[in-house]
Amino acid sequence: MTDLPRPPGCDLLLVGGRVIDPASGTDALLDVAITGDRITAVGNALPRQAARRVVDVAGSIVTPGLIDLHAHVYRHFTDFGVEADDAGINAGCTTIVDQGSAGAWTFDGFKAFVVDRARTEVLLFISTNLTGTLRGCRGGPVCQTPELSDVDVLARFAARFPEIIRGVKGHSDSGGWSHWGKRMFEISRACADATGLPLYVHTGELWKVDETHRPEPRSVMRDTLALVRPGDLLAHCYSCRDDGILGPQARPSQDLLDALATGVLLDLGHGVNFSFHTARRMMDAQLIPYTISSDVHGDFYTHDNDTTLDYSLLGAMSKMLALGFEPGYVIRATTLNPATVLRMQSEIGTLATGSRADVSVLDAVAGPWTWRDGLGQTLAGHVRLVPRLVVRKGTLHVPTRRLLRDVTRPWERLAA
Numbered sequence: 458m459t460d461l462p463r464p465p466g467c468d469l470l471l472v473g474g475r476v477i478d479p480a481s482g483t484d485a486l487l488d489v490a491i492t493g494d495r496i497t498a499v500g501n502a503l504p505r506q507a508a509r510r511v512v513d514v515a516g517s518i519v520t521p522g523l524i525d526l527h528a529h530v531y532r533h534f535t536d537f538g539v540e541a542d543d544a545g546i547n548a549g550c551t552t553i554v555d556q557g558s559a560g561a562w563t564f565d566g567f568k569a570f571v572v573d574r575a576r577t578e579v580l581l582f583i584s585t586n587l588t589g590t591l592r593g594c595r596g597g598p599v600c601q602t603p604e605l606s607d608v609d610v611l612a613r614f615a616a617r618f619p620e621i622i623r624g625v626k627g628h629s630d631s632g633g634w635s636h637w638g639k640r641m642f643e644i645s646r647a648c649a650d651a652t653g654l655p656l657y658v659h660t661g662e663l664w665k666v667d668e669t670h671r672p673e674p675r676s677v678m679r680d681t682l683a684l685v686r687p688g689d690l691l692a693h694c695y696s697c698r699d700d701g702i703l704g705p706q707a708r709p710s711q712d713l714l715d716a717l718a719t720g721v722l723l724d725l726g727h728g729v730n731f732s733f734h735t736a737r738r739m740m741d742a743q744l745i746p747y748t749i750s751s752d753v754h755g756d757f758y759t760h761d762n763d764t765t766l767d768y769s770l771l772g773a774m775s776k777m778l779a780l781g782f783e784p785g786y787v788i789r790a791t792t793l794n795p796a797t798v799l800r801m802q803s804e805i806g807t808l809a810t811g812s813r814a815d816v817s818v819l820d821a822v823a824g825p826w827t828w829r830d831g832l833g834q835t836l837a838g839h840v841r842l843v844p845r846l847v848v849r850k851g852t853l854h855v856p857t858r859r860l861l862r863d864v865t866r867p868w869e870r871l872a873a
């Protein structure tokens with residue numbers, strides 16, 4: 458008599474969920490096996506008896522760990538940063554990317570007090586400005602000046618910390634162009650070129666404008682497009698701002714269509730200016746974001762205050778569903794696509810065997826729900842995505858949902 462091969466054991470087995478993994482084209486009821494910090498199998502009816510822990514996730518959606526490509530989590534240093542884990546695992550995300558809160562001079566604190574302490578994976582698109590963003594964009598001098606920028610210093614930090622610094626954050630808005638013409642954005646371009654990293658471009662009026670030199674709104678995007686390259690990202694693609702990607706126009710410019718055809722990418726960057734009206738006009742032209750991100754941050758007008766935050770990554774995904782997008786696209790835009798931007802698609806954004814055991818388990822809660830955009834416009838929906846569980850490097854977490862005011866009722870959130 459010969460021994461039958463033993464089924465391989467695992468530490469954690471998620472059973473019976475609807476596994477949606479755009480990286481492999483999977484959308485089926487399957488089990489996910491995890492050992493240590495790795496995915497070891499995805500399959501039908503994997504052996505339960507060989508698992509140390511079995512978690513029944515029937516009725517839920519199981520995806521690669523969600524990646525929020527735009528958050529602000531340098532709390533206690535910038536006055537509008539939120540707690541990293543509140544934007545991360547407690548909001549259903551395993552990886553979050555801070556967009557420009559830290560610059561080269563302020564990177565060490567960001568690493569020591571945010572990256573090294575968070576249970577969430579925190580990455581950075583480093584600010585073109587040496588100090589990072591410090592304060593919100595309201596009041597006081599703006600830091601985003603040519604005098605406070607240094608391409609060589611930034612490039613040295615990017616080369617020293619490649620596992621954290623995955624891109625460069627620049628701004629192209631009426632404020633910057635009114636003060637410095639193209640000089641500041643040219644520095645952002647040079648930073649991206651010097652590091653070989655993608656440039657993530659804030660669009661839409663943000664900094665205080667020098668009214669004597671206010672640029673014509675459409676010139677801002679036209680001049681921006683002349684300086685972006687394939688693989689760069691234009692943020693806030695459904696923003697209502699006049700100097701934004703679409704502005705008040707009915708249709709996108711030929712310049713924009715040409716840039717996107719070369720491989721320049723759009724990111725949602727929900728933020729405070731997300732507009733259903735802009736979204737519909739962009740969708741009419743088939744312009745949809747490659748990545749969906751939140752731009753979560755605290756209030757710009759008060760100190761260390763996240764109580765006004767009323768949007769999230771899960772909320773942005775749910776709004777995209779309400780606008781008519783398919784679940785498969787919405788999950789691709791928060792897993793595989795941002796992982797590709799980060800050049801980490803073999804490690805995260807996938808449930809492939811051997812990849813990191815970062816997994817999000819979501820509930821699609823049915824029932825009427827009213828969505829709001831930054832202008833107060835409403836959109837009726839019938840489903841909201843709510844995080845149920847998160848697996849981060851193999852460890853199971855129950856999200857508190859503390860900041861998920863847009864997708865939960867008060868009693869569905871934990872205060873912790």
Ligand SMILES: [Zn+2]
Binds near residue numbers: 527529556
């Ligand atoms: Zn932002």
